[in-house]
Amino acid sequence: MTIQSLINKLAADCGDRTFLIAPESGEQLSFSQLRERVAQVSAQLDAMGCGAGEHVAMLMDNGQWTATLLLALMASGRIAVPLNAIAGDSQLEYVLEHCDANTLFASPQHLERARALGNGVERPVSVVPTCPDRGPQWSTKAEAKNAPLSAVEPDDAALLMYTSGTTGKPKGVLLTHRNVIAGGLNTVEAHALSKEDRGLCVLPLYHINAEIVTLIAPLISGGSVVMPHRFSTSTFWELVREHRCTWFSVVPTIIAYLLERGDSRETNVKGNPDYAQVRFGRSASSALPASSHKAFEQEFGIPLIETMGLTETAAQILSNPLPPFQARYGSPGIAYRNEVRVMTEHGQQAARGEIGELLVRGDNIMREYYKNPQATAESLDSDGWLHTGDLGYQDDEGFFFITGRLKELIIKGGENIAPREIDDTLLQHPAVLEAAAYAIEDEKYGQEIMACVVFKSGQHASVEELIGFCHQELGKFKSPKSIHIVQWLPRGPSGKVQRLKIANMLEELMEEQHVVADRA
Structure with missing residues (x-):
């Protein structure tokens, strides 16, 4: 085809x-x-x-x-x-x-x-x-x-x-x-899409998520798609209601914005018959914090399906099953129509629960990196497996969990620390809207942990309070040495935080005096 x-x-x-x-x-x-x-x-x-x-x-x-x-x-x-x-x-x-x-x-x-x-x-x-x-x-x-x-x-x-x-x-x-x-x-x-389904596309069509998930998938199923110019918190639910959308695909950042608006009770979605046709919402492109996942379902009464995909895999490789299955919070799910496995650094298949690199194989895997045979050879092996660079593990029931990226892993005093663990802890603080941990060079430990946070509208907390919160939840060794409070985080077109660009972002912000808090 x-x-x-x-x-x-x-x-x-x-x-x-x-x-x-x-x-x-x-x-x-x-x-x-x-x-x-x-x-x-x-x-x-x-x-x-x-x-x-x-x-x-x-x-x-x-x-x-x-x-x-x-x-x-x-x-x-x-x-x-x-x-x-x-x-x-x-x-x-x-x-x-x-x-x-x-x-x-x-x-x-x-x-x-x-x-x-x-x-x-x-x-x-x-x-x-x-x-x-x-x-x-x-x-x-x-x-x-x-x-x-x-x-x-x-x-x-x-x-x-x-x-x-x-x-x-x-x-x-x-x-x-x-x-x-x-x-x-x-x-x-994965989503059991049919000709009766109508999706809402609010992600940009220069990203693989919008192109494959909300354009090609409805085409294949014979369904339909609503295509507004852009995402807006003020019109999102109105579009879902007016056009009788049965599903939508968003990213965690959009979920956070919708929750902020939902918290103000400006929306009336949960239990409203105008939204009874909505089967599910879908989250992809970056890790969805369990706290945001639970809050969304509680606030709006709509099942949220966490998934995972890459540009190199033509979008989706993993997805949680649809209801009545209870969402596996913190997991992007299981494989559908392609193979996914976890490999150790020694090239052996990891045991259940053991962290390694995710490899993917299937008809969805890219042909190549254009005009870049070296990068292609480094990512695609002779057996057709794509080495994703994502770290994670598979639990006893076959669900995958992502712990970070090989290049973003924080190695402090010889111990591997996944930045997402710190992100998820900071996101549990009631004032924090977004969080991102990253590594800096350190003479004592080799690398030290830093973090940036964005506050919810009208919320605030001191740096000392945030670090103390991490000490309580993570222990001192895994807690950030410093936390910067910022207005935004560097992101790619999918909304995924680009941790390796945070240090440069902070330098620019400091020069422009946009950082509102610095070292604790």
């Missing part, structure tokens, strides 16, 4: 059924209309000299045409390259140069930036102004009626995604049609 064959089948079998809803404009796109747009985009790109097999970049915010264009590029045999709209100019210029795209679609608010980026690339780059709601402003009009599409095979490249790059330059993850479809199928099976 390919994206092209999938869209063709849906257009033939249920062409009049709604696939995509744009709440701002009120427009709805059927499967037949989606197929027509694929032909239209393909014909226009052919007229521009951008044929099948070409890489085409996108610098766009969410909207119905953003989603349509992403699917049309893949379905017509091009390779879609979504660019992270919140990345810095130097990173975007590197990605645009590296990805070999000669065409760049850009939203109006990113148009000037896109042209500047194109001018910074050695090869010519054609920038196409594209409204997320109304579509591209083509320089010429091509005849799309009955325009044939190039044949697409499952192992053809479909999507080129660049990782956020916690250190060094971002790597390009090249996914085939087989990978993309497998990633979507993993989600469909």
Whole structure:
């Protein structure tokens, strides 16, 4: 199966059924209309000299045409390259140069930036102004009626995604049609998605979570998706209610924001028949603190399913089962349609409860890191296993638990300490909204523990109180030596905290005098 064959089948079998809803404009796109747009985009790109097999970049915010264009590029045999709209100019210029795209679609608010980026690339780059709601402003009009599409095979490249790059330059993850479809199928099976389901997509379409989970998975299941321009706490539940969404996919940061608003009783979700159709909410992209998980379910009365996925795995690899199964708090779940195992540093399969690196194998695993054979060889072994760099263990019932990243592990006095253990402790303090522990060099211990916290609105605690709280819960050895109180934490496009960038962030904040508290 390919994206092209999938869209063709849906257009033939249920062409009049709604696939995509744009709440701002009120427009709805059927499967037949989606197929027509694929032909239209393909014909226009052919007229521009951008044929099948070409890489085409996108610098766009969410909207119905953003989603349509992403699917049309893949379905017509091009390779879609979504660019992270919140990345810095130097990173975007590197990605645009590296990805070999000669065409760049850009939203109006990113148009000037896109042209500047194109001018910074050695090869010519054609920038196409594209409204997320109304579509591209083509320089010429091509005849799309009955325009044939190039044949697409499952192992053809479909999507080129660049990782956020916690250190060094971002790597390009090249996914085939087989990978993309497998990633979507993993989600469909884990969440039992059907044509009756309607998802809400509030995550950016330049991230793998939104692309595979809330766009490709509904396409595979024959369901539908609501695609607002962006996430907003003030409209989130209204969109769920108005469009009768049965599920949504969010990240822990959004969950924290919804809880803050829920605590103010400005929402009325729990027990409200207007939300009776909601089967579950889904959390992914970074670890979900157990305290937030429990608080969400208690506040809103909606089951929350914690999952785990990577760009390299076309999103989801693990998921908790659906209700009536009771959520395994703190665990992203079990494997669906792919293999996941834990390996020790000596290359042996870990015993249950023993910490090691997570390895993944399946049709969803990327083809390669684009133009980076060394990184590919380091991550993909000869047996097809992807070495994720994530540390964790599997319990006696088969559920996986993530303890950290190999590169982020704190090694204090020879003892391995998972930063997440410290995060979870700080998040239990009633004033703390977000927390992130990280390592600094130390003459005595080799590495010492530091942490940053963001307070809930209207809440505060002293640094001494926070450290004392950690001493009580963790003991002095595992507690942060210092805690910085900040307004924000550095994050990648998925919302995952980038611990290795915290030290640089603090230096910049100190220079700008934005740090409101320092060393205890």
